[in-house]
Amino acid sequence: MATTIRRTVLTLPAAPLGPENPLPPLAVFPDVHRPGSGGLEDFPAEMARQMRYAPLRSLLPVRRRDDYSRERVPTDLDAIVIENDLLRATVLPSLGGRVHSLEDKASGRSLLYSNPVLQPAGFALNGAWFSGGIEWNIGATGHGPLSVAPLHAARVPAPDGGEMLRLWEWERLRDLPFQVDLWLPDGSAFLYAGVRVRNPHDRPAPVYWWSNTAVREEPGLRVLVPAESAWHFGYERSLRRVPVPSADGADSSYPLAGDRHADHFYDLPDGERRWIAALGEDGRGLVQTSTDLLRGRKLFVWGTSPAGRRQQEWLTEPGTGGYAEIQAGLARTQLEHVPLEAGGEFAWLEAYGPLAADPARTHGADWRAARAEVADRLGAALPRAEVDAAFAAWRPYADHEPKELLAAGSGWGALEAERGGLELPGTPFPAATLGEEQRPWQELLRTGALTERGPVPGPSLVSPRWRELLEAAEPGPYTAYHLGVAQWHAGDRSQAARSWERALREGLTWPALRCLAAADRAGGHPERAADRYAAAVEAARAARASRAALAALAHEAVTALLAAGRPDAAAGVLAGVGAADRARGRFRLLGARVLLARGDASAARAVFDEGFEVDDLREGEASLAEVWWAIAERLVAGDGPVTEAVRARARRLHPLPERYHFGARS
Incomplete structure (x- = not known):
């Protein structure tokens, strides 16, 4: 044939x-x-x-894909x-x-x-x-x-x-x-x-x-x-x-x-x-x-x-x-x-x-x-x-x-081809592929102003050429927000914080608060990060942010509050997560951490005994084993210190169940 x-x-x-x-x-x-x-x-x-x-220092401008599940249904794929x-x-x-x-x-x-x-x-x-x-x-x-x-x-x-x-x-x-x-x-x-x-x-x-x-x-x-x-x-x-x-x-x-x-x-x-x-x-x-x-x-x-x-x-x-x-x-x-x-x-x-x-x-x-x-x-x-x-x-x-044409990809290539005036024989990036995510950036390119219509900023662009366009653009909260992301990517953290503070003053509340909180955490300011995360969660709920945004924000906030030694506040944020998200494995694991931090190791252990799966577990991630052993050590130590003898006894008495064997140190 x-x-x-x-x-x-x-x-x-x-x-x-x-x-x-x-x-x-x-x-x-x-x-x-x-x-x-x-x-x-x-x-x-x-x-x-x-x-x-040139080792990779940041995922920007790419966004994470971490909202999938493990519930499979018959699906037709082209x-x-x-x-x-x-x-x-x-x-x-x-x-x-x-x-x-x-x-x-x-x-x-x-x-x-x-x-x-x-x-x-x-x-x-x-x-x-x-x-x-x-x-x-x-x-x-x-x-x-x-x-x-x-x-x-x-x-x-x-x-x-x-x-x-x-x-x-x-x-x-x-x-x-x-x-x-x-x-x-x-x-x-x-x-x-x-x-x-x-x-x-x-x-x-x-x-x-x-x-x-x-x-x-x-x-x-x-x-x-x-x-x-x-x-x-x-x-x-x-x-x-x-x-x-x-x-x-x-x-x-x-x-x-x-x-x-x-x-x-x-x-x-x-x-x-x-x-x-x-x-x-x-x-x-x-x-x-x-x-x-x-x-x-x-x-x-x-x-x-x-x-x-x-x-x-x-x-x-x-x-x-x-x-x-x-x-x-x-x-x-x-x-x-x-x-x-x-x-x-x-x-x-x-x-x-x-x-x-x-x-x-x-x-x-x-x-x-x-x-x-x-x-x-x-x-x-x-x-x-x-x-x-x-x-x-x-x-x-x-x-x-x-x-x-048999299938279409994203519109990002078309946007970059327009920005750079690029001719790429053999690999056309048609203007027809430009979509809503690219529209504000195309407007910035053509008019010098970036206007977003949604309640939440779309994807940011961070390359030097786009950063220059943002720096010269008409001021506005979304422009300041995206400029802050581009500055952060370039390693200019102080300028990024100033841009996000400007976006916050101009009315872009929880997205700017979340960026400032993440910057505080990266900069070694856990208390300030916890305060800002808590404020961001409250503002996002008041603004009726999307389920995906609320879940992602709450996860970061609970983690930051635990790092700041504030488990009660972390429990409050966790309680406000939607029931369907709270039932997912990543939040079940987070819930066990909150219980342990509040001094209830038995309840934390019960979460593991009931069983859960962390859908978005990273390759080589050892968090399941680490939390399990922390719970086991506290159960063995009681109110006493966790010594090497306690750790050894915990491993004998509480072996890690096979279903939680993932990390290299399991």
């Missing part, structure tokens, strides 16, 4: 994503991927330089199928362009781990993320903020005369447009992905890219890669070089061999072909390869510990199999960002397809022989020169204009 691209509908049990969190994320971004507080002198010079370069005689790929344009499945039609095998449910979890930089398939990560270290966001999608001409599916969007953390062109050449057993990231600005920009592929974690699965060493990184935040495949008494090439979460960033020698494969006991599975610019390769495993197993179950249906991830990136590790010069671009080609190798060799004790077997079979199935030729043929087509 000729290669086809068609629309379809994929129906999955899915938990609704809910609205974005309307409160701008002002907290300092917790960069859990930095290698501790030590120096970088022991790392290769380029690697150390890129680890220092999907696009790319198919030829040998492969069938199903893509979800409304969910970050995720390749949900890739089927080898000749064997009937699914080459990817395709999650049978769509369950958001708090693993992306801005919150909601889901596991499975092939995801495209751009922005900064971690799962990107577009994990559950819609991308633009269209048909475009392919180099072989057929068609490609183009996915594109404007990535807002780094203000960069990108595209992914997916196509199946006629008769090819490999899905090609042509990727391009452009920097249309007059200054260098930091770029982060990793293509993450989930594969089924089956007994005997082995991950092979042309490397003899790797950089190991775990939740202990220690980056160290280890031999491959065996280190610390285990063969790390088998995902089920270790008990702890782990990243292995492989050190591929210069000149070596870039590839990584995940092959089962029978020597069959998936191989990914690319042109040389995509230098990094990685294996991620959850491990077999209770916490790792619990995380796997958390992301899908209980009783279903788990997954490991094989990944490919621009840098050696995910702790790095790569500079892209002004006006420049990064472009490369990836290929994904089935591979069959001799299982006796691929699972043999001789690592070099195992690698050589995979390299030889890959060379026969898809020669390196063929990948390079496909990349060269694709480059002119990357600029071809779309023939037929």
Whole structure:
């Protein structure tokens, strides 16, 4: 059959994503991927330089996605199928362009781990993320903020005369447009992905890219890669070089061999072909390869510990199999960002397809022989020169204009294209995609005045160019508010506070109070932060703020009041939260903390005994275990001090239930 691209509908049990969190994320971004507080002198010079370069300090201007649940209902998802005689790929344009499945039609095998449910979890930089398939990560270290966001999608001409599916969007953390062109050449057993990231600005920009592929974690699965060493990184935040495949008494090439979460960033020698494969006991599975610019390769495993197993179950249906991830990136590790010069671009080609190798060799004790077997079979199935030729043929087509739009992304790219007068061949950002969130900013751009009609400020923009426009704009409460957010993002905290105080004087009450409270908390003023949070909650209730805003504000306020040693006031704020939100796991956990702080450890323990789930639990978050142990220690200590002996006895008498095993220290 000729290669086809068609629309379809994929129906999955899915938990609704809910609205974005309307409160701008002002907290300092917790960069859990930095290698501790030590120096970088022991790392290769380029690697150390890129680890220092432009780490993410803030999520702004992106908003958090943390209002989803775990109640799944059958949901129809728009999907696009790319198919030829040998492969069938199903893509979800409304969910970050995720390749949900890739089927080898000749064997009937699914080459990817395709999650049978769509369950958001708090693993992306801005919150909601889901596991499975092939995801495209751009922005900064971690799962990107577009994990559950819609991308633009269209048909475009392919180099072989057929068609490609183009996915594109404007990535807002780094203000960069990108595209992914997916196509199946006629008769090819490999899905090609042509990727391009452009920097249309007059200054260098930091770029982060990793293509993450989930594969089924089956007994005997082995991950092979042309490397003899790797950089190991775990939740202990220690980056160290280890031999491959065996280190610390285990063969790390088998995902089920270790008990702890782990990243292995492989050190591929210069000149070596870039590839990584995940092959089962029978020597069959998936191989990914690319042109040389995509230098990094990685294996991620959850491990077999209770916490790792619990995380796997958390992301899908209980009783279903788990997954490991094989990944490919621009840098050696995910702790790095790569500079892209002004006006420049990064472009490369990836290929994904089935591979069959001799299982006796691929699972043999001789690592070099195992690698050589995979390299030889890959060379026969898809020669390196063929990948390079496909990349060269694709480059002119990357600029071809779309023939037929299949899905629409956000309006932020259209706004940035208008502001910068940008022409971006191949990735048009139509004015028709501009919506209500962009309207005030377009007005600012065209008239010098920012006027918002809603009772609550919409999303802020924080880049230097937008900050300059805000500084020169006609004064007003919303202008002052957004200017404060932009100043905060730039590190000018005193000016940000002045702008929010001006917004407050001009009548923008609870949004400005909340920003001032967050600034006080970040600045080490817990009492003042608590006062302002309490006032913000009262003002928001009087103004009949939205449910999402009230819930997000109350959560921050209760946390701040507890930090200031005011549990009674925290209990009062918590009591005013709507019943449906108060019944959710994040507020149940907060309620247990309030009870403990008020001296009622038994009631706090009863909350855990009754059982709850924190829907938006962050990856690696240990709060469940920390609160549990604090309660247990108080139950054992009574009115006495919590000594080491008390802690040890608490752990013997009150073991953490399995349902709360999540954090690395569980």
